[in-house]
Amino acid sequence: MSAQPIIVSASPHVHSDRTSKKLMYDVVIALIPAFLVSVYVFGISALIVTSVAIISCIVFEYVIQKYLLKADVTITDGSALITGILLAFNLPSNLPIWMIITGSLVAIGVAKLSFGGLGFNIFNPALVGRVFLLISFPVQMTSWPTAFVNNTSVVDAVTGATSLGIIKEGLNMGETMTEISAKIPSSIDMLFGFTSGSLGEMSALALIVGGLYLIIRKVISWHIPITLLATIFIMTAIFWVANPEHYANPLIHLLTGGAILGAFFMATDLVTSPMTKKGMVIFAIGIGIITVVIRLFGAYPEGISFAILIMNAFVPLINKFFKPRRFGAKIKSKIV
């Protein structure tokens, strides 16, 4: 007989090789292209913001779990790392370090651990951190270093509003879209990353590559990102067709303001999104509508962070009302 005792446990006796840790690290891998673009565009400051956010998220999780909650420390599960990266991706590259640390504390301490840790949080921690900073420090949080391309070199550290900010401001001053378009980067620049905005939302293309990786690896399904982007596109297209001089074209809406980042990486957070595919579609449509309403009619030029947080709150309800269909429930079975 073997040296080790025979185990008698219940079936199943095999397990797939997917683990939550692997899922988390796949998300980290998917974020690398966008991170590289941010380093290319913003240089050392992107590195600083990202590492400060990551380190402070992990340290806060460790300290709070070990000394305050006296619970198991879970910093190796990868979730604090992701919160750190995503928080950094939602910040301007020139944000003071102490603000980043404050944002991390709110994300980890308030949004995650006070709810009971990974799996029990209702709101996306990184977004809570971001929105907290946006409300507390609106000036610093909305002056974005821009990265317009001047022939071949990247001119850095010109601070200004984001494209959506410029549009909103322009419209408020009574300018037409034709006049405003001259002031914002072209859609092609937005795609490749030469726009202004937060760290992670620079290049739509890099984010899409990462997002596709997650879909291929089955970490996320297509339902949330595609439905969300389609909702934003369709809604903004309707307004644009109705009055192109007053509303930006749908492509601008898709490529700016963190729509892609939000759709692939923030709204798809496993913990804070619905369980069923049906639920995911409803959730994503909700986010899309709220985003567009805030962008077009609200006080803020951007709205996806708020929209995701609002819909996060509805997830328990969505899970309750959009349950999977039980096998054999209420069927009209036809005998052939």
Add this chain to the structure above:
Amino acid sequence: MLKTFPKGGIHPPENKITSSKGIKKMTLPKVVYVPISQHIGIPAEITVDVKDKVEIGQVIAKSGGFMSSNIHSPVAGTVTKLDKIIDTSGYKKQCIVIRTDLKDESNFTDTAYPLKTTITLEPKAILQKINDSGIVGLGGATFPSHVKLSIKEGTKLDHLIINGVECEPYLTADHRLMLEKAEEIIVGIKILMFALHIDKAIIGIENNKSDAIETFKKIITKDDHIKIAALKVKYPQGGEKQLVRALLNREVPKNGLPLDVGVIVHNVGTIFAIYQAIQHNIPLIERVVTVTGKKLENPSNYWVKIGTPITDLVNEVGGLPEDTRKIVNGGPMMGKAIKNMDVPVTKGTSGILVISEDEASRGEPKNCIRCGECVDVCPMGLEPHLLMNLSEKGMYEKASAEDIMTCIECGSCSYVCPSHRPLLDYIRFGKNSVKKMNTSKN
């Protein structure tokens, strides 16, 4: 596109390492331990006594009622003990212990009789014979076959489905049987079609057994009204409800039976046992068992006498490997881990799987990350994470309202959970508690 059931399911590694190993006859066991409860329902009543000489195929325990089954002696020999021993369920069960008479020639007669295709018995006599022969569902459910076949007058029944899916990883007993006894199985199907007055039959086989599909296709003719359906490989397609859905696009109602949609389902092994009983008068005393495991010297498929201790089987394939951590009666998804190698093979044993260290360890359970994977894969449309939660908290009323009782215990949820949550463990516990709650209410 190949057919399959639409909702849920998983693709565990198939590991069918014994699929090319022909079925060999197991060495005759010196002693057999025959439990009197090898089927779902009432245990059989012992009809022999210690020191009695028994013949091969003789009834040694009589069916204890309608929901019960006869038990026959698998060998010629002498009853040495009537004793309680631990069976595959992990509980002590009454057994008849028989010492095999190694001189008795009937123990060595070959069961491979020449194919007999003409059906001489009348429908009523066929059903009676199936009852007498102790035949139960050999796919693992061990539901007495005559109960399944006792169909109320006026029931609309139009299809006989033969389950040749064998979706459990590792197991190849049904696969080999289909390859080696295809003609007998076809006769068996015709016997049932005749007895039940059904004029359509479908054999459902997953596409990873294309040789079996081809074998059947070669021997059936148009007038047989038997179809061979190749199915996409997906676990748990061998579940009756999933199979009926896959083949006929009919959904068995919640808490209902295939009969409710005009279908009756039998496993290929059961069909072969029926053939043996009707055409050659051989009761169910032997079955095919896959003895397998990655570290075994000689994994293979065997004709095994009911009551053979599992030790004998493992010795036959070269003994237990050093690093054995688990011995499973059945396949890795739904089989039962056993503690003790003296446990005998019963009518429901389709395989013995030896699992070593590296495969056996379960991951440490972590928090549910609400990923919804378990919901995605559940073939019954349940929410396993919720059912586990409710069972854990003792909220059985709620669990019952969330349809916990319709769980088929396929284990797909536990298999995929990236947080290694023991979902099915808790759901089983919850189901038992709901059952108790319901009986105490009545």
